Amino acid sequence: MIVNRNITMTWWERIYLPEIFRGISVTSNHFFRNLIGFIPALLNKDKKRKIFTLYYPDEKVEFPPAYRGRPVLVVDENGTERCVACGLCEIVCPAKCIEIQPDETELEKERYPKSFSINMARCIFCGFCEEVCPKEAIVMSDECEIADLDRNKMFYKKDQLLISKNKLQKRLNYIKEIYGKWNY
Amino acid sequence: MELLIFFIFGGVAVLAAFLMIISWNPVAAVLNMILVMFCLAGLFVLLNAHFIAAIQILVYAGAIMVLFMFIIMLLNLRGNEPIWKSRDKNVLLSFLGFLLAVGAFIKLFSTLKASGLNQGTQIGEDFGTTALVGKILFTDYLLPFEIASILLLVAIIGAVMLAKTKID
Amino acid sequence: MEDFLITTAKVLFIFGLNMGVFAPLLTWVERKQSALMQDRIGANRADILGFSMIGLFHPIADAIKMLAKEDFIPEGANKIMHTLSPIICVVPALLTFAVIPFGGEYVIGGKHIKLVIADLDVGLIFIFAISSLATYGTVIAGWSSNNNWSLLGSLRASAQMISYEVAMGFTLVGVFMVYGSLQLTQIGAAQESFFRWGIFLQPLGFFMFLACAIAENKRAPFDVAEGESEIIAGYFLEYSGLKFGMFYMAEFLEIVTISAMVTTLFFGAWHIPFISSALILSMLSFLNETLANIILMLIHISVFWVKVIFFIWFQMTIRWTLPRFRYDQIMKLGWKILLPLSLANILVTGIVILILQ
Ligand code: SF4
Ligand code: SF4
Numbered sequence: 001m002i003v004n005r006n007i008t009m010t011w012w013e014r015i016y017l018p019e020i021f022r023g024i025s026v027t028s029n030h031f032f033r034n035l036i037g038f039i040p041a042l043l044n045k046d047k048k049r050k051i052f053t054l055y056y057p058d059e060k061v062e063f064p065p066a067y068r069g070r071p072v073l074v075v076d077e078n079g080t081e082r083c084v085a086c087g088l089c090e091i092v093c094p095a096k097c098i099e100i101q102p103d104e105t106e107l108e109k110e111r112y113p114k115s116f117s118i119n120m121a122r123c124i125f126c127g128f129c130e131e132v133c134p135k136e137a138i139v140m141s142d143e144c145e146i147a148d149l150d151r152n153k154m155f156y157k158k159d160q161l162l163i164s165k166n167k168l169q170k171r172l173n174y175i176k177e178i179y180g181k182w183n184y
Numbered sequence: 185m186e187l188l189i190f191f192i193f194g195g196v197a198v199l200a201a202f203l204m205i206i207s208w209n210p211v212a213a214v215l216n217m218i219l220v221m222f223c224l225a226g227l228f229v230l231l232n233a234h235f236i237a238a239i240q241i242l243v244y245a246g247a248i249m250v251l252f253m254f255i256i257m258l259l260n261l262r263g264n265e266p267i268w269k270s271r272d273k274n275v276l277l278s279f280l281g282f283l284l285a286v287g288a289f290i291k292l293f294s295t296l297k298a299s300g301l302n303q304g305t306q307i308g309e310d311f312g313t314t315a316l317v318g319k320i321l322f323t324d325y326l327l328p329f330e331i332a333s334i335l336l337l338v339a340i341i342g343a344v345m346l347a348k349t350k351i352d
Numbered sequence: 353m354e355d356f357l358i359t360t361a362k363v364l365f366i367f368g369l370n371m372g373v374f375a376p377l378l379t380w381v382e383r384k385q386s387a388l389m390q391d392r393i394g395a396n397r398a399d400i401l402g403f404s405m406i407g408l409f410h411p412i413a414d415a416i417k418m419l420a421k422e423d424f425i426p427e428g429a430n431k432i433m434h435t436l437s438p439i440i441c442v443v444p445a446l447l448t449f450a451v452i453p454f455g456g457e458y459v460i461g462g463k464h465i466k467l468v469i470a471d472l473d474v475g476l477i478f479i480f481a482i483s484s485l486a487t488y489g490t491v492i493a494g495w496s497s498n499n500n501w502s503l504l505g506s507l508r509a510s511a512q513m514i515s516y517e518v519a520m521g522f523t524l525v526g527v528f529m530v531y532g533s534l535q536l537t538q539i540g541a542a543q544e545s546f547f548r549w550g551i552f553l554q555p556l557g558f559f560m561f562l563a564c565a566i567a568e569n570k571r572a573p574f575d576v577a578e579g580e581s582e583i584i585a586g587y588f589l590e591y592s593g594l595k596f597g598m599f600y601m602a603e604f605l606e607i608v609t610i611s612a613m614v615t616t617l618f619f620g621a622w623h624i625p626f627i628s629s630a631l632i633l634s635m636l637s638f639l640n641e642t643l644a645n646i647i648l649m650l651i652h653i654s655v656f657w658v659k660v661i662f663f664i665w666f667q668m669t670i671r672w673t674l675p676r677f678r679y680d681q682i683m684k685l686g687w688k689i690l691l692p693l694s695l696a697n698i699l700v701t702g703i704v705i706l707i708l709q
Contacts (some may be wrong), residue, residue, distance in 0.1 A: 017559065020674065027389045027673040053393050156678040211433070211495055218488070238477040246484025247514065253491050254510045259502060313473050314534050 020029035068125045068140040070156075071118060072163040074172070081162055082137035085113040089129035089138055097122040098129060116161060120146050121154035130175060139171050190230055196221035214249055234316045241335045244326040353446050354463070362469050369657075370605055376411035378604040378664070385611065385665070386672045414597070421593035426498055429590065433496035438591070438598035441489030443480045445605035451475040451648075452612045454536045455622050456629065458645040463691070467653065468537055475536040476528060479613065480521055487513045489602065490570070490577065494587035505586020509577035509680065513568055515686040520564035522694035526557045526701040527617050531586055540621030550618035556697050558618045560690050565610040567668065567686065569603060573674035574682055611663035612656075619659055622652040654655040 010150060013019055054061060063069070085102035089102045103114035129138045146152055165172070199221050204216035221244045228237035321329055373608045381396065384407060387394025395407035407501055425434055455467030472478050494506020495517040530553045532538045543549050551558050578586040615621060623629075629648055636644035677685070 019671075023673045024669055028669055030391060031385065031669070034391060053391060053476045055393060055396070209430075211430075211492070215433075215488075215492070231449050234472060234474050235477070236483045238474045242477060242484055244489070247517065248480055250484070250487050250491065250510055250514055253488070253495075254507070254514070257491065257507055257510070314477075320381035 005074075011122055063142040063144075065124065065170045066142065066178075067142050067144075068127050069143045070120060070125070070141055070146050071123065071129055071138050071161075072143075072168070073116060073158070073161045074137055074139055074140045075164045077164050077165065081112065081116075081158075082135045083113050083116065083133075084109050084111045084135055084137070085116075086111075086134060088132045088134065092128045092132045093123075094126060094128065095119075095122045095124050113158065116158040118156050118161060120156050121151055131179065136172060136175065138170055139175060141168060141171065189234060190227065193223045193226040193230070197227070211253070214252050214256060217252075218245050218249050221249065232311055235314045359469065362467065366454070366469060367446070370446060370449065370608060371601075374608045374664075375601045376415070378413060378607065380410050381664070382604075382668060383407070383669050389669070389672050395592050406546055409707065418594050418597040420605055423594065424590070424592040426590045428498040430496040430498075433492050434590075435595070435617070437489050437490075437493035437640060438588075438595040441486060441602035442598050442605065444486040444489075445602050447482045448609045449612065450477050451478050451536055452609070452616055453540050453621065454612075454656045455649055456541060457537075458649045460642050460645050461650075462659060465647065465649075466537060471535065471537050474534055475539075476524060476534045477675060479557070480517070480585060481604075483609075484513075486568075486602070486606070487517075489599075490587045492556070493591070493599070497587075497590035499590050499618055501583045501585075502587050502589045504583050505577050505579070507591065508579075509570060509587055510582075512570070512574065512577060512682060512686075515683060516564045516567040516574075518686050519686055519694055520561065520568060521691040522691065522698065523557050523560040523564055524617065525694070525696075526697045529701050529705060530554060536616055540616050540623075543620040543621065544623055546620070546625040548624075549620040549625075554618065554697070554701070556693065558614070559696055561617070562610075562614060563685070565613070566670065567682070568611060569606045571603065571607075571667070572671045575676055576679050576682060579676070607664055607667055608660065611660040613665065614663050615656060615659040621665075622656040624651075651688045 008072045073083055076082050085100050087100055087102070090100050097119040099115070099117045099119075101114045101116075102111050104110060105112040125140065127140050130140050146154070200216045200219040200223065204213045204220065207213045207216065224247075225237040225240040228234075228240060305318060384394045386392075392416040395410045398407065398413040399405075400409055425431055444500045446581035450469045451472050453466070453471075457464055490509040490513070491506045492511065494502040494504075497503075527539070527550055528534050530550075531542045533539055533542075538641075539550075570577045576582075578588075583589075589597060591599065629652070632648050632651065633644055636647055639647070
């Protein structure tokens with residue numbers, strides 16, 4: 001079926017050849033830029049090529065702090081998780097993939113999660129849990145390579161979720177800044 | 185050597201022509217006919233007529249037989265339709281065909297006898313070259329050439345007129 | 353005996369260059385060039401002992417893969433024709449090179465050597481005749497596969513190829529009117545001076561010929577016969593392994609053939625602009641005649657292939673730049689634009705030649 005899109009072409013466009021040359025000049029421009037940008041990388045002189053594509057498994061992108069990878073639990077300086085097992089994230093999670101079993105503890109925070117599991121196969125990386133958490137205890141990390149062939153392995157237990165605070169500092173600063181705007 | 189090549193080409197041509205007639209599968213028939221065209225082109229090359237040979241392949245094998253093929257595929261003839269079977273055991277058709285073949289052969293042999301094939305003809309150095317063929321075509325045989333082209337033009341216009349008829 | 357040896361050497365050179373260098377290398381070039389044009393990196397995973405050599409080992413990996421794959425013949429397919437059609441595709445692409453000169457005429461050891469396998473009087477028509485046979489490969493492939501997509505593909509292919517063959521023939525009529533010969537060696541030799549190159553005498557002819565040739569080769573933007581997004585892969589849908597590879601090989605060889613033809617007809621064949629062979633010979637006059645001629649021959653051969661490689665690059669660029677035409681647009685371009693334009697080109701060329709005489 002021919003759809004009439006009411007496009008009227010000028011005479012210059014209708015002879016088609018000039019437009020072809022325009023297209024070819026665009027693509028060959030990219031070609032030569034990349035071709036010449038390849039040479040220093042080939043000679044191991046300059047690691048920064050003109051192509052911004054990366055050799056993925058060998059080289060990895062550093063994600064900006066706004067990137068939402070898998071959610072993790074923050075471990076404080078004293079070696080315990082920040083989470084107080086309030087259950088807010090469990091409730092807010094739209095995918096219903098968080099399961100928490102609270103317990104009492106001698107520490108100042110009085111409550112802690114005895115078990116904390118996230119079903120990564122169901123998590124949609126929405127970041128609601130991070131947003132709702134009153135203690136900034138659950139944050140989105142920059143890890144995204146969590147695929148697996150086994151569903152059971154996607155069921156992350158507490159010890160797999162714990163990550164020390166230093167590693168997450170960038171994200172923690174970021175959420176402070178971004179959520180601070182609304183004065184939570 | 186030349187005689188050997190001639191017999192190879194000629195034999196294959198006759199064989200392919202025979203296979204073309206007896207094969208049930210229309211595509212196989214077309215392919216055999218292409219083979220015949222090829223062998224004919226080879227025979228032309230043996231006769232030093234390179235131009236005719238090239239044109240033979242270009243026009244017959246390259247264009248006309250492709251059209252045949254195109255039509256066969258467009259209609260998707262598979263060779264097992266009842267219409268093909270209907271020519272089986274058709275006495276009248278077979279008889280007429282036989283008569284045609286016999287007549288053609290008689291005419292062929294009588295012409296060959298009369299022409300005195302054994303003497304052979306002297307050919308010039310530039311025989312069969314493009315230049316010579318062109319010169320002869322556009323001087324001695326200009327009228328037949330033009331008549332043929334007008335005939336083809338009429339055929340083309342007729343085909344276009346037939347095809348242009350609106351169906352609805 | 354000597355003649356036989358020389359001819360064998362020429363055949364081996366062309367055959368080796370095409371099958372050994374161009375056919376495998378172009379698969380790599382195609383991937384790599386498209387990658388560069390799209391700001392990607394392209395094939396680089398195949399390596400030998402950790403050296404990936406910017407993906408240069410991929411053709412080898414491809415060859416191994418194709419040899420190891422199952423040679424699949426679908427049920428209800430015509431086995432003989434199914435096997436025959438890839439061969440029919442490859443052979444014309446190779447045969448065309450028999451009449452394309454890759455160098456001029458040289459005196460080596462008192463012998464005149466022409467760098468062309470068969471210096472036919474009907475060179476151009478031979479090329480047309482042979483290349484028109486390539487249609488059968490695709491048509492039979494589609495028909496014998498017993499698959500509706502294949503049949504559609506080969507129907508499209510045959511209709512397209514018949515249409516463009518007509519236009520292609522007419523576009524080149526202007527060229528051999530200008531040079532007064534069908535012989536490719538003579539056409540090449542006539543382009544000695546820069547301003548007698550075909551592109552200056554037949555500019556319109558060049559563009560039309562390139563369009564027709566790419567359409568004949570069924571590559572994008574004229575690849576409706578394959579049309580991956582519409583009819584999966586068209587006529588070679590049911591092929592696997594080595595036969596599938598042969599279709600690709602035919603396509604790549606045809607790219608080389610088209611480039612060689614464009615070079616010979618429009619871009620001065622083996623000549624270098626503004627530097628005539630007499631000039632090179634006089635510069636080399638301190639050597640003896642045979643040696644000077646050999647050097648000249650090598651220069652000419654490399655110039656010719658450099659030009660060919662440029663046009664291969666150009667065709668690849670076109671292929672990765674333009675989107676596929678719709679089927680009716682292809683037919684319209686062929687019959688309503690290229691054919692009348694090429695006829696007009698012939699008319700104008702004829703008038704100009706008449707006036708100049
Ligand atoms: S919202 Fe925060 S503190 Fe409450 S259970 Fe979830 S992670 Fe723990
Ligand atoms: S990111 Fe969204 S889906 Fe994933 S655990 Fe947190 S709230 Fe649930």
